[in-house]
Amino acid sequence: MRHTATTPDNWRRSSYSGPGDGDSCVEIATHPTHIAIRDSKTPAGVTLTFPPGTFTTFLEALKSPHPTAR
Template sequence: MTAAAQWKKSSFSGGGEGNDCVEVADLRSRIAVRDSKAPTRATLTFPPAAFTTFLEALKSPHPSPR
């Protein structure tokens, strides 16, 4: 799965080298996510609808901690 997938690095990479981020691949029926610092380790996959819901939740404003 990971060899044939076209991985895209997050545009919100941290640090000067952009190494502190995740990579995402569209596998048609699933969305795959992996750590860019350890690409050969575990890969998480999600149904597209669940991944979209997750991204929308990240974009929504969250209350500030007290």
């Protein structure tokens, strides 16, 4: 799904960004119909978009250990 409702002023950098100018992180932009994520080092690159409920599920999955990880 392609969304064009993200503008340069609504991207926020992760609070977990690296030292210095925080160029080793992701950026997020919210919109009523979707949430977009991009790599801060390549802002013109690929952007992932999720419906809000799916984004919450995505975050929860990232926080949970993978069942086959040892």
